[in-house]
Amino acid sequence: MRVSNVGMEAILDYMTTDFRLRLSGSNPRFRQIEKRCPLHIKTLQLKEKGFNIDGTEFRVGIYRQYSPGIKPPGDISRLNSIGGLQYDTGIFVTDLKKACYEVQYRAKLDKGPSEKEMREKFAMEQRLGEILEHEKKELNKEKAELRAKIRTINEKEAMSNLQFKEYLILSITNPKTPTIWVSVPYTYPIEEAWRRLMEKVFTGRALQVDKLVVNPKFKNPVKNLKLNVQHLDLEKWMEFRDVKDLISKESLPLETVKVHVSIYERHPIFDTAKFLNLIMENRLLPEGMFPNSRIHFNCGERAGTPVRIALDYAEDPEIERHFTFSIEREDDWKRILNKFGTDRLKMQWEMIKDDESIQMHFTYEDESGALLDFTFERFPESFNPDGSLKSGSYSHIRMIIKPN
Numbered sequence: 001m002r003v004s005n006v007g008m009e010a011i012l013d014y015m016t017t018d019f020r021l022r023l024s025g026s027n028p029r030f031r032q033i034e035k036r037c038p039l040h041i042k043t044l045q046l047k048e049k050g051f052n053i054d055g056t057e058f059r060v061g062i063y064r065q066y067s068p069g070i071k072p073p074g075d076i077s078r079l080n081s082i083g084g085l086q087y088d089t090g091i092f093v094t095d096l097k098k099a100c101y102e103v104q105y106r107a108k109l110d111k112g113p114s115e116k117e118m119r120e121k122f123a124m125e126q127r128l129g130e131i132l133e134h135e136k137k138e139l140n141k142e143k144a145e146l147r148a149k150i151r152t153i154n155e156k157e158a159m160s161n162l163q164f165k166e167y168l169i170l171s172i173t174n175p176k177t178p179t180i181w182v183s184v185p186y187t188y189p190i191e192e193a194w195r196r197l198m199e200k201v202f203t204g205r206a207l208q209v210d211k212l213v214v215n216p217k218f219k220n221p222v223k224n225l226k227l228n229v230q231h232l233d234l235e236k237w238m239e240f241r242d243v244k245d246l247i248s249k250e251s252l253p254l255e256t257v258k259v260h261v262s263i264y265e266r267h268p269i270f271d272t273a274k275f276l277n278l279i280m281e282n283r284l285l286p287e288g289m290f291p292n293s294r295i296h297f298n299c300g301e302r303a304g305t306p307v308r309i310a311l312d313y314a315e316d317p318e319i320e321r322h323f324t325f326s327i328e329r330e331d332d333w334k335r336i337l338n339k340f341g342t343d344r345l346k347m348q349w350e351m352i353k354d355d356e357s358i359q360m361h362f363t364y365e366d367e368s369g370a371l372l373d374f375t376f377e378r379f380p381e382s383f384n385p386d387g388s389l390k391s392g393s394y395s396h397i398r399m400i401i402k403p404n
Contacts, residue, residue, distance in 0.1 A: 048217035112160025
């Protein structure tokens with residue numbers, strides 16, 4: 001029985017993204033059909049050499065397998081259990097001095113004791129033979145130390161002689177289903193395996209991603225890949241250049257963009273966002289004004305930020321703007337009120353305060369006639385039973401600026 005494109009799309013709608021991709025990966029005929037139908041991803045998280053699609057983790061790594069009955073050393077065993085090491089080893093390492101600790105550890109493990117260590121071992125064995133017959137208590141500590149050092153070198157020598165194989169492995173993990181392991185011989189670099197996985201899953205199909213979260217260590221291996229995205233979340237310490245070309249121009253303007261101020265720059269992805277969520281990190285704001293009409297500032301302890309924003313935008317209000325702020329200080333409302341209580345602003349305000357919460361609303365009209373409307377509140381859950389402010393609680397401020 002043949003199924004029409006409309007019928008196939010209806011069937012695929014009932015499949016979870018996880019099941020659809022697993023079936024596509026194992027069945028070439030199904031893959032040819034399903035790639036013709038759009039793939040809708042609710043949340044895509046891009047990581048160093050892996051990604052998470054709607055709760056299912058896809059991860060590329062290097063798995064080391066020793067001969068039967070041989071237990072891998074602790075660090076190798078730990079990495080094997082989570083899907084392998086995500087850096088090249090052996091002949092694919094271009095500069096061992098610049099490699100990470102895990103790669104250097106494996107190189108030393110495979111190489112075995114150095115000539116210097118073997119000479120030291122020989123000398124320690126001779127010394128141990130000399131003092132073994134002596135029963136003096138003051139020599140017991142030296143005997144124990146010599147035995148321990150000789151044992152360590154012997155273990156390194158034995159481990160370097162063990163036979164092992166390494167594989168490129170794809171692990172597919174979901175809390176609700178057993179983990180799937182797919183392995184191939186380690187005959188090409190892990191970067192190539194990562195590129196092939198990204199191409200297999202994301203290219204040659206229509207993709208719609210509701211929310212894209214980008215990890216700091218993500219590097220895009222597929223340069224021509226474009227994603228249609230609605231919401232973007234850039235995690236701290238990432239490089240914006242690694243993601244700016246990943247977002248298709250057809251996606252703009254994005255519905256929301258969450259970004260740390262250390263990453264922010266003037267770019268269409270940020271400038272056109274319908275809602276910009278900016279995390280201040282206790283840093284100064286970038287120079288210039290934001291073109292967005294709706295912005296949330298996560299200010300930390302920078303209570304002066306709302307004041308500066310309000311004054312800057314009030315001086316030249318081109319369009320109506322809506323700002324919200326989260327600030328982590330108990331006396332913010334007093335500081336803001338004092339700052340705005342100047343001759344250049346006509347102020348009207350009212351405050352409601354009770355045992356559980358604080359609400360304050362005040363409006364300003366500056367000399368140009370622009371209207372600033374402030375609402376400040378602290379929620380009941382922000383307070384301890386004794387009335388003091390809980391650690392990590394925030395003041396919430398809403399601000400509307402209207403042109404004259």
